[in-house]
Amino acid sequence: MNFPVTYREYIAWPLIFGAGLIALWYAVKHAFALPAYTLPAPHEVLAALRDERGVLARAAFATAKGSLTGFSAAVGLGFALSLLIAAFRILRIGLYPYVIFMQMVPIIATAAIIVTWLDAGLPSVAAIAFLIGFFPVVASTVAGLHSVPTKQVELFRLYKARPWQELFLLRVPSSLPYFFTGAKIAATLAVIGSVTGEIFAGSTARGGGLGFMILIYKSSVNTPGIFAATLLCCILGFLFVGTVLLLKRMLLRKWHDSLDTDFNPL
Amino acid sequence: MAAVACLATLAGCGKAGDGPAEPTPDNPFRVVLQTDWFAQPEHGGFYQALEKGYYREAGLDVEILEGGPNAMSVQKVLSRRAHFAMNRADTVMTFAKRDMPVVMVMATLQHDPQGILLHADDPAQTVEDLDGRRVMAVPGLAWIAYVERKYGITLDIIPHDFGMDRFLADPRFIQQCLVTNEPYYMEKHGAEVRVLRLSETGFNPYHGIYCRKDFAEARPDIVQRFVDASIRGWTDFIEGDPAPAFAAIAARNPKMTPGFMAYARDRLVEDRLVTGFPERGEAVGRLDPERMRALRDELHALGILEERTPLASFFTGEFLRRDGERPR
Numbered sequence: 049m050n051f052p053v054t055y056r057e058y059i060a061w062p063l064i065f066g067a068g069l070i071a072l073w074y075a076v077k078h079a080f081a082l083p084a085y086t087l088p089a090p091h092e093v094l095a096a097l098r099d100e101r102g103v104l105a106r107a108a109f110a111t112a113k114g115s116l117t118g119f120s121a122a123v124g125l126g127f128a129l130s131l132l133i134a135a136f137r138i139l140r141i142g143l144y145p146y147v148i149f150m151q152m153v154p155i156i157a158t159a160a161i162i163v164t165w166l167d168a169g170l171p172s173v174a175a176i177a178f179l180i181g182f183f184p185v186v187a188s189t190v191a192g193l194h195s196v197p198t199k200q201v202e203l204f205r206l207y208k209a210r211p212w213q214e215l216f217l218l219r220v221p222s223s224l225p226y227f228f229t230g231a232k233i234a235a236t237l238a239v240i241g242s243v244t245g246e247i248f249a250g251s252t253a254r255g256g257g258l259g260f261m262i263l264i265y266k267s268s269v270n271t272p273g274i275f276a277a278t279l280l281c282c283i284l285g286f287l288f289v290g291t292v293l294l295l296k297r298m299l300l301r302k303w304h305d306s307l308d309t310d311f312n313p314l
Numbered sequence: 315m316a317a318v319a320c321l322a323t324l325a326g327c328g329k330a331g332d333g334p335a336e337p338t339p340d341n342p343f344r345v346v347l348q349t350d351w352f353a354q355p356e357h358g359g360f361y362q363a364l365e366k367g368y369y370r371e372a373g374l375d376v377e378i379l380e381g382g383p384n385a386m387s388v389q390k391v392l393s394r395r396a397h398f399a400m401n402r403a404d405t406v407m408t409f410a411k412r413d414m415p416v417v418m419v420m421a422t423l424q425h426d427p428q429g430i431l432l433h434a435d436d437p438a439q440t441v442e443d444l445d446g447r448r449v450m451a452v453p454g455l456a457w458i459a460y461v462e463r464k465y466g467i468t469l470d471i472i473p474h475d476f477g478m479d480r481f482l483a484d485p486r487f488i489q490q491c492l493v494t495n496e497p498y499y500m501e502k503h504g505a506e507v508r509v510l511r512l513s514e515t516g517f518n519p520y521h522g523i524y525c526r527k528d529f530a531e532a533r534p535d536i537v538q539r540f541v542d543a544s545i546r547g548w549t550d551f552i553e554g555d556p557a558p559a560f561a562a563i564a565a566r567n568p569k570m571t572p573g574f575m576a577y578a579r580d581r582l583v584e585d586r587l588v589t590g591f592p593e594r595g596e597a598v599g600r601l602d603p604e605r606m607r608a609l610r611d612e613l614h615a616l617g618i619l620e621e622r623t624p625l626a627s628f629f630t631g632e633f634l635r636r637d638g639e640r641p642r
Contacts, residue, residue, distance in 0.1 A: 085392075085412045164479060168448070168472035251448070253470040263473055264454035269388065269412050 096272035118177020126185030172249035180241035181234030192226025337373035355578035363547025365558035424590030434506035
């Protein structure tokens, strides 16, 4: 069933489905006569986006900063810890189970604790964005470092490659697709983490952030505003993931044929 | 499909509201009151009316629902899961601005108990001195914009976590409070505190009870009974023995100790938060249209309300027409 898909279809179908979903939105609103404070219409959300563009732009910038800081730390430190785990057997056996365990910690509970430690502001928000992305990066990368074909490992050992050569010249390159899968998860979660962080640790001084704006819109019963801020969260997350996929494509183009799966849904 | 059913509920397809045409103590009309927080002395009059049977005498079977940070009170009233809920007049004005069909029918507090809690040795002496300071508060509340614009200051607001740890840990911490509440607990934990009352800045909205407009129109008799019995309960709670309300509150909320409840009631009594000042025409439950108008005009002048929302869209004096008072 592998029909060739034209680029025209890549544009047409999403547009058709998008229009259908918006029509459904209007239909539900109309059928139940829902007021704007319960379910704003798409055009009311856009109007809120326009009316609040100044504060929302500042908030989106703050959220992007928190997400980017947290994400970079998650990827950098996550990759470093993965290397250590791959290099030292004790760490793999002793520490790795806890890394997997830490993935289960609900971020909302962590957020409440972190804000009491680090106070409100960017450090707290970035720390939460970091924590939510760090463990998926480690879990994926470690898995990648250990899924090198046995024959290649045997070849390295046959030629008496040193352990560091085996790690950096064999395991690291072949783990990159796994690493990018982790990074992609971290990119999606970074925005979620940042917004969650802002609900606990936002502050007007740093432009609030989208999570903080959602609190403000909630207490002033501005439902279209909540929808507008949420829409911006989605767009931000999309940009983050898009950037990671682009980097992956640039770095791995020549190496791995697993590449196109992210872009080609068939 | 579940989502659609959910939305149908939100739209409010007939819920509470039906009951006997002529309710009696034996055949009462069932009424749900959604309070704004967990059971506490600030709701004392309602529990007093419940415990002493004033509602029952009035032909009402009242259920009091406790609130909390996620009570979603106005949604409950709009979807008819509750008949009455509590909030400040400024928030009820915001509801009107968003085309939510609710009206305030009585006051619970004549004066705003909100304040800003500081450590006693904090250099700030007035709200104006808080320019640039970090304040833990509920983001988006009208008082924040009010004091910022009135005094030309900026507060660095961080979200309220409804806890005390950060205040106790940081000698320069500042947070929003109720004069009837946090100072007691902070002092219990050894902190010396000071409160800047928001009412002193001129921001002094009523706290009161609101309901759906169509409910007030369809069953004015029920609203009248509820308002009368609640005023009776509040009067008794403030002037008489508060023990029945205290017992009911402590039974629902074990954190409410006799010491705290006595403190909170003392504040309500001594600061005349419930009775107001009779020489200014204030009384239990009373809503003065002039004060409502003044608050609306000031919020409008400061740009917090975009338009001068008509009084009738968020307030009615219909149920408080004793002493010949008429809403204007």
